Amino acid sequence: MTMNAAGGRRRPPTIHDVAREAGVSRGTVSRVLNGGHYVSPAAQEAVNAAIRRTGYVVNRHARSLITGRSDSIGFLLTEPQERFFEDPNFNVLLRGCTQALATHDIPLLLMLAGTEDERRRLTRYITAGHVDGVLLVSNHSGDPVAEQLREAGVPLVACGKPIGMGSKVSYVAADDRDGARDMVRHLLSLGRRRVGMVTGPLDTPGGVERLAGYQEVLAEAGFDFDERLVVSGDYSRASGEAGAERLLERAPDMDAVFVASDLMAQGVLAALHRAGRRVPQDVAVGGFDDSPAALASSPELTTIRQPWDRISAEMVRVLLAQIGGEDPAAVILPTELVKREST
Amino acid sequence: MTMNAAGGRRRPPTIHDVAREAGVSRGTVSRVLNGGHYVSPAAQEAVNAAIRRTGYVVNRHARSLITGRSDSIGFLLTEPQERFFEDPNFNVLLRGCTQALATHDIPLLLMLAGTEDERRRLTRYITAGHVDGVLLVSNHSGDPVAEQLREAGVPLVACGKPIGMGSKVSYVAADDRDGARDMVRHLLSLGRRRVGMVTGPLDTPGGVERLAGYQEVLAEAGFDFDERLVVSGDYSRASGEAGAERLLERAPDMDAVFVASDLMAQGVLAALHRAGRRVPQDVAVGGFDDSPAALASSPELTTIRQPWDRISAEMVRVLLAQIGGEDPAAVILPTELVKREST
């Protein structure tokens, strides 16, 4: 019986113990551990049995020391953290990435680059090779951390199309433009003819793309572009409210509005309610994101769902491919129209 | 100029390079790195300068290999994940733990034990020594993972008082009983005399404690216990709604109700509204948790705030202490009454 102090932990079995137990050499055990090529079935079997008997688990530190890989990846958030942690889509993303990595037996390190100090610390940590790659959630507008990592050659996959970075960085994004097209087509199919829009910030790819989709469909349908029908917002509820007020002022005959985020759409609903417009009878409202806000508002919002579960899976896939030597890639995933009460 | 293939990464400088650069030995550099005892000021200075010049970052794998520590800790979620990732308090906890660990330069590994496979995999991973300790979010009712970790002697700190585990496991929790007392005292101070309660699940410590606080204050105030005023729920909105209906039936003269969670309180508000009772004029409603639901409901909920930011900081502190050899500890933190419109 081994003396084991309170909280003490036995040193776990090593590859040596397994080799002795199986009657083979360390090399053979290592080969079994890493794919099992050039190992006889008999040895294979003996080693596996020994591993089971001893409860052996590979020491990743020793492995990493020699391979130079860490077999772990970082999930890096350079945005102001509050906003993201409150966003359920972000949570789905984080959860999805963790699970996707788990199937590869790769741990996820959560990295929050809130302060300047943290940014410096994490940049050093990452470039020192303590992770093999980074899943990046960033605002993309000249993010210095992302830029440094890219320069250091760290495999990187962004969530959403990055701006201001060369094509060297992979990304996975929902098809914003096509989602917007779907929504506007849907509004037209309901017979609406004066379709307004509250855009997102136009210095982000998402904001630009959603506007472009709106314009494309209206043009295809034969409408001239009416700038009175378009106001811009910043994704906040307040900006939606203000936007709707301006729209009502400039285009009182508006009978539908496509809002670039659910949160803004909540503001729009409030403004319409105050102005005495019924939704959807007088004005149909379409949102974007399928956030809980869409379900919580009344009437419930028709919206565009982004495939966050697939986005996370793809981010992991692309990152691992890139770590494996493949070139950076861009993946665009289709969105889905979710019809509810507001249209 | 070093040839550097696309995506290739230079091998970072080692302790050897620093030693050569500083004109000292590896041992001296190592001593500087680990506290700097028994190092002359001159050497200290030379090493630090060399570290800055070379951009040296310690290779944690090599260090871990010899020290046996991993200098990383796991954040383990054994609950059904959906519920927690939707809970903003959980997000505050996760964020707080990550940040608290960051100040110690310790990375946090996110571990989601959703499926049975994952549970097995993570248990092996943890007991193999790949993390030095675990921050645990669990339902505590005979959690087999937690039990195994405890038996293996892995330092463990739970969030909320665990049930069914010996005193060997540390935990940090809000003072549920005292929070409940504060709320009920508050309701009495408003002149209410028929105070009902919708409890949480009574097989959890939190549920029991909140009920106990309620009972204590009423007893102190000289009220006899009236079982018609107490119904139990399961923290869900629906159970709050059903609970309020039963309360109204059994005690129509109820003029206040303490609800053990904000989500249930939302249900209570809905039921009261349907029954034509005005809040707070006819019935005052007090919640628990200070979740966003409390702010989103109308009227806004008076509630009890749990100090999640302090809870995360304490969990990290206790865990690190335990890793450092100290005994398991229990920490109870005070709650805060947040007065809003519903009382």
Place this chain on the structure above:
DNA sequence: TTCTCTACTGTGAACGCTCACAGAAGCATG
């Protein structure tokens, strides 16, 4: 002077693994 003590520094040996290499065994080919 010699000895002891303290403050500091360098050295080799690990930690547990992978990888390159050497070699053995089996089998077909010249």
Place this chain on the structure above:
DNA sequence: CATGCTTCTGTGAGCGTTCACAGTAGAGAA
């Protein structure tokens, strides 16, 4: 019977640290 090829196995070196130990230098005491 040698030769080559394929499949398999063992061995030594080394990844970048820390740690124990041995040593050096200088100060103070005997």
